Amino acid sequence: MEVLFNDLKKLHQSIPELNEVIQRTVSDFNFIRGKQVTQFEESFKAVLGVNHCVTTGNGTDALFIALRSLGINPGDEVITPAFSWISSSETISLCGAKPVFADVDSQTYTLDPDRIEEKITDRTKAIVAVHLYGQAAHLEILKKICDKHHLFLIEDCAQGHLTLEYGKYAGTVGEIGAFSFYPTKNLGAYGDAGCIVTNSDTLAEKARRFANHGALLKDDHLVEGMNSRMDTLQAAVLLAKLPHLKRWNEMRNLNAQLYDQLLDGIAEIILPLQRPDASHTFHLYVIRAQQRDELKRWLANYGIQTLVHYPQALPDLPAYHYLGHDKGAFPVAGMLAKEVLSLPVHPLLHLDAIQYVADRIRGFYKK
Ligand SMILES: *Cc1c(COP(=O)(O)O)cnc(C)c1O
Numbered sequence: 001m002e003v004l005f006n007d008l009k010k011l012h013q014s015i016p017e018l019n020e021v022i023q024r025t026v027s028d029f030n031f032i033r034g035k036q037v038t039q040f041e042e043s044f045k046a047v048l049g050v051n052h053c054v055t056t057g058n059g060t061d062a063l064f065i066a067l068r069s070l071g072i073n074p075g076d077e078v079i080t081p082a083f084s085w086i087s088s089s090e091t092i093s094l095c096g097a098k099p100v101f102a103d104v105d106s107q108t109y110t111l112d113p114d115r116i117e118e119k120i121t122d123r124t125k126a127i128v129a130v131h132l133y134g135q136a137a138h139l140e141i142l143k144k145i146c147d148k149h150h151l152f153l154i155e156d157c158a159q160g161h162l163t164l165e166y167g168k169y170a171g172t173v174g175e176i177g178a179f180s181f182y183p184t185k186n187l188g189a190y191g192d193a194g195c196i197v198t199n200s201d202t203l204a205e206k207a208r209r210f211a212n213h214g215a216l217l218k219d220d221h222l223v224e225g226m227n228s229r230m231d232t233l234q235a236a237v238l239l240a241k242l243p244h245l246k247r248w249n250e251m252r253n254l255n256a257q258l259y260d261q262l263l264d265g266i267a268e269i270i271l272p273l274q275r276p277d278a279s280h281t282f283h284l285y286v287i288r289a290q291q292r293d294e295l296k297r298w299l300a301n302y303g304i305q306t307l308v309h310y311p312q313a314l315p316d317l318p319a320y321h322y323l324g325h326d327k328g329a330f331p332v333a334g335m336l337a338k339e340v341l342s343l344p345v346h347p348l349l350h351l352d353a354i355q356y357v358a359d360r361i362r363g364f365y366k367k
Pocket of ligand 1: 087
């Protein structure tokens, strides 16, 4: 059997109107920020129950625009997890500020709230919390830390579309939430796309201006900005897919539950934590195994695609050698980099495939 990590072809084919939507949008010749873009902004903010949604060219830009709108400048420090995708730290550097890595929690893999205060200096301006794999990022505690030290909280929601924590959606607790609609995310476009969400009128206006060359209206360049806007075609695709997002997340959750049952009791692996007070999007279903690389190869031999998110802690990447961290300075991040393995969990995965993957994992440990 062949088990693909993602099956976007099948997912797109499961929405019969999608091709027609694409055809219609293409023949409208309204390339960037057409009416579908506004419609998507309205729909997405309604789903999250937030005041503003400002679309961007991709999720990395969304984070950068969030930081810029909050006034993160050279000389500032921003705390960000030592274990994430590089966007959560490179956008801090793009502002001229310094990414200050903090280790993650060994159970949730999101920022460890107990490791934050030791990183705060008088230059610290903000914390970037990442809802890694779709797990909620301890927002209630992080928000308290931010309030106490007068810091901004930015949420990287690229993997947390509709993650709930204490009844609040990811992206709606901090000053700004940044989303990616990269094709493989739980809500994905047909190319690059992203957005920020916020309840603040001022921040929304700043973000909208900055993302469009510093101008809200044509030729009204109050400041310099950048070009990061959503294509009309991407918005049309997202509008067609948005009504399915909740159901797709539920299907991912059912797949995760099935893995939990079928992999239960294998002493050598650690299954993802399901917090009772938060929901999980299962953007990724990530197990931990000390023999990760061997297990990955074993599964590949049986036609099972798995991925590693991520093989290195961010501070260990060559890009951050200049910060001079000792190897081992972030023990949890370092351990995760060696042990994590993402199993296929996409919404249209067959139960047979999950059974097959689980059987092959059991087989690996019985060999
Ligand atoms: C995907 C991702 C991003 C960046 O999104 P792009 O749209 O690819 O730029 C940022 N942070 C995390 C955690 C991601 O997974």
